[in-house]
Amino acid sequence: MVVMGIDPGFGYTGYGVAQQSNGKSQIIDYGYLKLAPKDSLTARIKQFYDFFELKIKTHQVTDLVIETPFLGKNAQVFLKLGYLRGILHLLSAQNQLNLHEFSPRQIKLSVTGFGGASKEQVARAVLHFVPGLAQPKKLDVSDALAITLCGIWRSKVFF
Amino acid sequence: MVVMGIDPGFGYTGYGVAQQSNGKSQIIDYGYLKLAPKDSLTARIKQFYDFFELKIKTHQVTDLVIETPFLGKNAQVFLKLGYLRGILHLLSAQNQLNLHEFSPRQIKLSVTGFGGASKEQVARAVLHFVPGLAQPKKLDVSDALAITLCGIWRSKVFF
Numbered sequence: 001m002v003v004m005g006i007d008p009g010f011g012y013t014g015y016g017v018a019q020q021s022n023g024k025s026q027i028i029d030y031g032y033l034k035l036a037p038k039d040s041l042t043a044r045i046k047q048f049y050d051f052f053e054l055k056i057k058t059h060q061v062t063d064l065v066i067e068t069p070f071l072g073k074n075a076q077v078f079l080k081l082g083y084l085r086g087i088l089h090l091l092s093a094q095n096q097l098n099l100h101e102f103s104p105r106q107i108k109l110s111v112t113g114f115g116g117a118s119k120e121q122v123a124r125a126v127l128h129f130v131p132g133l134a135q136p137k138k139l140d141v142s143d144a145l146a147i148t149l150c151g152i153w154r155s156k157v158f159f
Numbered sequence: 160m161v162v163m164g165i166d167p168g169f170g171y172t173g174y175g176v177a178q179q180s181n182g183k184s185q186i187i188d189y190g191y192l193k194l195a196p197k198d199s200l201t202a203r204i205k206q207f208y209d210f211f212e213l214k215i216k217t218h219q220v221t222d223l224v225i226e227t228p229f230l231g232k233n234a235q236v237f238l239k240l241g242y243l244r245g246i247l248h249l250l251s252a253q254n255q256l257n258l259h260e261f262s263p264r265q266i267k268l269s270v271t272g273f274g275g276a277s278k279e280q281v282a283r284a285v286l287h288f289v290p291g292l293a294q295p296k297k298l299d300v301s302d303a304l305a306i307t308l309c310g311i312w313r314s315k316v317f318f
Contacts, residue, residue, distance in 0.1 A: 045245055046252035069238065075230040082241020086204055087249060089242060093205035 001155065002028075004055065005065040005148030007140055008084035010035055010044060014136075014144030015052075017059050018152050025152045027130050029059060032141050041080070049087050056095050064092050065151030067143075068103045102150055110150040122146045160314065161187075163214065164224045164307030166299055167243035169194055169203060173295075173303030174211075176218050177311050184311045186289050188218060191300050200239070208246050215254050223251050224310030226302075227262045261309055269309035281305045 001021075007014040017029040033051050035044040055061065066088060071078050092099040105115040111125040123142035127133055129149060136142050160180075166173040176188040192210050194203040214220065225247060230237050251258040264274040270284040282301035286292055288308060295301050 042248045042252045042258055045248040049249050071234040071238075075234075075237065078234065079228065079230075079237060079241040079244070082238040083245030083248060085238070086242030086245030089201045089204040090208050090246060090249070093201045099201055 001063060002059050002061045003063045003065055003148055003151045003155065004052075004059070004061045005144050005146070005151055006052070006088060007067065007144040007147060008048070008081065008088065009140065010041075010080060010084070011037075012138055012140040013048065013084070014138060014140030014142070015055065016141070016145040016148035017055070017061065018148050019059075020152055020155070025149075027133065027145065027148070029055070030133075030136065030141055030145055030148075032138055032144075041083075045083055045087060048084055049091070052088070052091055053095075056091060056097065061095070061097060063098045063100060063151060063155070064088060065100045065102065065147050067107060067147055068101050070104070100151055100154075102147070102154070106154075107146050107150040110153055111146045119143065160222060161218050161220045162222045162224055162307055162310045162314065163211075163218070163220045164303050164305070164310055165211070165247060166226065166303040166306060167207070167240065167247065168299065169200075169239060169243070170196075171297055171299040172207065172243070173297060173299030173301070174214065175300070175304040175307035176214070176220065177307045178218075179311055179314070184308075186292065186304065186307070188214070189292075189295065189300055189304055189307075191297055191303075200242075204242055204246060207243055208250070211247070211250055212254075215250060215256070220254070220256060222257045222259060222310060222314070223247060224259045224261065224306050226266060226306055227260050229263070259310055259313075261306070261313070265313075266305050266309045269312055270305045278302065 003018045005016045013033045108117040109115040119139045126145045162177045164175045172192045267276040268274040278298045285301050285304045
């Protein structure tokens with residue numbers, strides 16, 4: 001089982017990849033994809049698709065995990081987030097992956113024990129659970145790792 | 160120049176395809192894709208992608224035209240519409256198409272001369288402009304044809 005957690009965005013998309021075998025989990029890749037605002041929306045969507053298609057194939061990902069979005073103040077941002085989520089659904093179908101969705105609350109609860117944790121608390125918890133992990137430069141990456149860990153842990157019960 | 164107008168939805172997606180050569184426009188295909196609610200969201204997104212990928216290749220489409228969405232009462236419906244729009248952006252990038260977006264008002268104005276026209280008025284105008292067109296069974300199809308016609312006509316000025 002190889003789980004990839006993704007926190008999509010048109011600025012930075014954080015991701016984490018964890019492998020589980022013999023009851024042990026290991027983070028095998030993490031980082032972020034930065035899309036250039038100067039590129040067209042269409043071009044950025046293709047870059048997003050191509051990047052994650054390659055990650056899926058390289059790591060032989062079996063499960064994708066994403067966070068349930070909430071409607072913020074800006075409806076256009078919300079709609080555009082939908083574009084990237086649509087691409088993740090397509091990649092799941094094309095590569096026969098299971099796609100799991102958890103609420104922000106479930107993810108925070110899973111890694112910090114507190115559903116209302118701040119981004120910084122999530123980042124610290126992630127560092128605690130992944131020994132040897134260098135402090136990610138972006139909170140997007142910590143978030144994606146939290147999503148990944150939530151996916152792995154909940155898999156034991158729900159998947 | 161081959162223009163495909165699409166009015167996406169998880170129930171019915173109407174589409175129209177028009178070819179323009181020697182200054183004359185002709186509708187060469189129209190209809191709708193129905194997605195089954197019993198299928199998973201992921202499966203429906205893949206069906207949508209596969210259906211329109213085939214249409215693009217079959218008709219050698221050069222331009223896609225879509226309508227600017229507006230945020231209705233249901234944010235989740237709005238988000239999910241974004242999934243399908245993301246797929247259309249990806250298809251545009253993968254097939255080197257131009258993607259054009261017009262507001263509902265621009266489209267209605269284009270085919271009826273009145274930006275506040277009803278769906279029925281749009282349907283009648285479409286029938287008027289496409290001689291020999293059988294009355295489409297769904298208003299989704301009339302809407303898609305209106306989007307297509309708007310794309311073709313505006314192309315003379317803007318594309």
